[in-house]
Amino acid sequence: MNYSNKQELTAAEGAVYYLFGATGDLARRKLFPALFSLYKEGKLAEDFAVVGLARRPRDNGQFRQDVYESIQEFCRYKAIDQELWSRFADHFVYMSLDIHNVDGFRELNRLSGELDQKFGINGNRLFYLALAPELFGPVSFNLRDGGLLESAGWHKLVIEKPFGYDLESARELNGQLSQVFKEEEVYRIDHYLGKEMVQNIQVLRFANQLFEPLWNKNHIANVQITLSETVGVEERGGYYDHSGALRDMGQNHILQMITMIAMEPPGRLHPESLRDEKVKVLRSLRQLGSSEEVRERVVRGQYRAGSSKGKELPGYRQEDKVDPESSTETYFAAKVYVDNFRWAGVPFYIRTGKRLPVKTTEVVIEFKNVPDNVLFAKRHELGPNLLVIRVNPMEGIYLKINAKRPGSDNEVQPVAMEFCQSCQIGINTPEAYELLLYDAARGDSTYFTRWDEVAAAWTFVDRIAAAWRENDGDLRSYAAGSWGPEEADRLLQQDGFFWWPVNGQAEDNVVWISGGGS
Numbered sequence: 027m028n029y030s031n032k033q034e035l036t037a038a039e040g041a042v043y044y045l046f047g048a049t050g051d052l053a054r055r056k057l058f059p060a061l062f063s064l065y066k067e068g069k070l071a072e073d074f075a076v077v078g079l080a081r082r083p084r085d086n087g088q089f090r091q092d093v094y095e096s097i098q099e100f101c102r103y104k105a106i107d108q109e110l111w112s113r114f115a116d117h118f119v120y121m122s123l124d125i126h127n128v129d130g131f132r133e134l135n136r137l138s139g140e141l142d143q144k145f146g147i148n149g150n151r152l153f154y155l156a157l158a159p160e161l162f163g164p165v166s167f168n169l170r171d172g173g174l175l176e177s178a179g180w181h182k183l184v185i186e187k188p189f190g191y192d193l194e195s196a197r198e199l200n201g202q203l204s205q206v207f208k209e210e211e212v213y214r215i216d217h218y219l220g221k222e223m224v225q226n227i228q229v230l231r232f233a234n235q236l237f238e239p240l241w242n243k244n245h246i247a248n249v250q251i252t253l254s255e256t257v258g259v260e261e262r263g264g265y266y267d268h269s270g271a272l273r274d275m276g277q278n279h280i281l282q283m284i285t286m287i288a289m290e291p292p293g294r295l296h297p298e299s300l301r302d303e304k305v306k307v308l309r310s311l312r313q314l315g316s317s318e319e320v321r322e323r324v325v326r327g328q329y330r331a332g333s334s335k336g337k338e339l340p341g342y343r344q345e346d347k348v349d350p351e352s353s354t355e356t357y358f359a360a361k362v363y364v365d366n367f368r369w370a371g372v373p374f375y376i377r378t379g380k381r382l383p384v385k386t387t388e389v390v391i392e393f394k395n396v397p398d399n400v401l402f403a404k405r406h407e408l409g410p411n412l413l414v415i416r417v418n419p420m421e422g423i424y425l426k427i428n429a430k431r432p433g434s435d436n437e438v439q440p441v442a443m444e445f446c447q448s449c450q451i452g453i454n455t456p457e458a459y460e461l462l463l464y465d466a467a468r469g470d471s472t473y474f475t476r477w478d479e480v481a482a483a484w485t486f487v488d489r490i491a492a493a494w495r496e497n498d499g500d501l502r503s504y505a506a507g508s509w510g511p512e513e514a515d516r517l518l519q520q521d522g523f524f525w526w527p528v529n530g531q532a533e534d535n536v537v538w539i540s541g542g543g544s
């Protein structure tokens with residue numbers, strides 16, 4: 027089979043892309059590279075323009091130079107072909123604008139008319155807000171008041187996370203957006219939903235007769251989801267210290283991954299059908315009623331100074347723009363239940379943290395063991411079957427099974443059968459932002475979060491946050507470079523489980539029968 031990433035070249039409809047926050051980190055690291063990859067692959071035709079917007083002064087030449095440098099540093103394709111690069115760069119213009127100044131939006135509207143004419147665009151407008159969330163409301167109002175929503179074509183608003191700080195603020199924000207945009211015009215980004223292997227979860231589940239019949243409480247003992255990062259808070263201390271791991275990674279990425287694993291098959295191949303199924307999962311999450319329950323089922327930690335690979339690492343409280351007495355969690359782990367017919371009683375163990383030993387995102391599905399009466403001599407060596415979905419940085423799956431050790435007398439040997447996607451297509455797997463920008467431009471909202479999903483996720487998270495506010499005493503400290511507080515291991519141990527090794531480090535005795543393990 028050919029696993030090349032060549033796809034059907036259907037260019038998105040022509041549009042002006044308004045990139046608010048064009049001088050920021052996200053634009054530089056993710057958005058410019060995504061646009062270049064789409065252009066190179068023919069998914070953006072010539073009828074598009076990108077307007078970079080931020081307060082800092084820049085002329086078009088400087089802006090194009092910023093874009094060029096970002097591509098050379100972060101894009102999976104480099105701008106080597108000069109002819110291609112200059113054709114691409116010609117679509118980029120920059121305008122200095124303060125979000126709070128409606129006159130700037132009127133000028134932007136005039137510029138848009140010129141761009142429509144120059145590039146043959148019929149008034150389609152995609153507004154990407156790579157901005158702090160408190161600016162989402164003001165931008166929306168000024169887009170309306172500045173006349174930008176009066177053009178003939180479609181209008182789409184793509185917004186970054188975090189969508190609010192809690193349910194109340196998210197509601198308020200949603201109320202502001204909905205005064206200007208219809209729900210179907212709003213694309214809320216959760217970039218984990220743009221990751222190839224997260225999207226692959228539904229294909230694995232629903233396109234294989236092998237898995238779906240076993241995908242329930244009768245056969246699955248537990249599910250483990252790990253999103254571990256080696257980095258600290260980098261330059262984002264100011265934001266992170268008000269957010270913490272639960273809001274930064276839990277409310278969105280982890281809960282969205284749970285929905286992909288736990289949802290029922292959608293009735294139709296339609297974005298709303300999938301989102302309907304996902305929201306049902308979020309509404310079935312067992313709510314943590316009391317502080318006592320939160321203490322029992324959720325562990326939070328903060329990294330102190332430590333080391334990794336021989337390098338000394340500062341503690342969280344010594345990081346730039348972090349309160350020296352901060353009690354913000356940089357790690358959390360939890361035991362979560364999805365209280366529905368399919369999943370009743372199956373624990374979902376989740377964890378995420380900064381300054382952990384490896385960067386990895388993995389899901390482990392641990393199947394129940396075979397019955398005790400199976401007559402193998404070394405019964406105690408029979409481990410459970412595992413299905414491991416490797417999301418990042420390696421992409422692929424492996425299935426751990428028990429096989430006979432060749433030449434032995436029915437001795438059991440664990441074997442990992444691997445599909446290594448990243449070995450097949452290497453670094454050329456499309457980035458999440460590429461897939462999502464392309465989907466938004468085509469009007470496909472499948473992998474964007476709908477308002478009711480966001481609201482249900484906040485409802486779950488708010489209870490944990492409220493319990494934590496009542497009691498600072500349970501914030502554990504862990505050394506930077508370690509796997510986090512020991513209490514997170516106990517969450518599993520008390521149920522007779524343990525965290526399976528991640529990052530392809532299956533236990534020593536496992537034989538890999540294809541591809542390699544790391």
Ligand SMILES: NC(=O)C1=CN([C@@H]2O[C@H](COP(=O)(O)OP(=O)(O)OC[C@H]3O[C@@H](n4cnc5c(N)ncnc54)[C@H](OP(=O)(O)O)[C@@H]3O)[C@@H](O)[C@H]2O)C=CC1
Pocket residue numbers: 046047048049050051052053079080081082123124125126155156157158159186187188
């Ligand atoms: N960076 C990342 O990896 C990720 C970021 N996000 C989210 O994306 C959004 C942007 O993040 P990031 O790029 O890191 O943030 P940055 O702080 O790097 O960039 C913020 C941008 O906003 C512009 N800006 C700020 N105030 C105004 C204003 N009044 N008028 C016009 N422009 C303004 C700044 O430009 P100037 O100062 O020139 O005006 C800058 O371009 C945030 O919501 C963040 O949570 C989400 C996931 C990952």
Ligand SMILES: O=C1O[C@H](COP(=O)(O)O)[C@@H](O)[C@H](O)[C@H]1O
Pocket residue numbers: 255274275387418
């Ligand atoms: O949304 C966020 O995600 C990144 C991790 O993303 P990944 O694609 O590199 O796994 C995280 O570092 C950041 O704190 C958070 O805001």
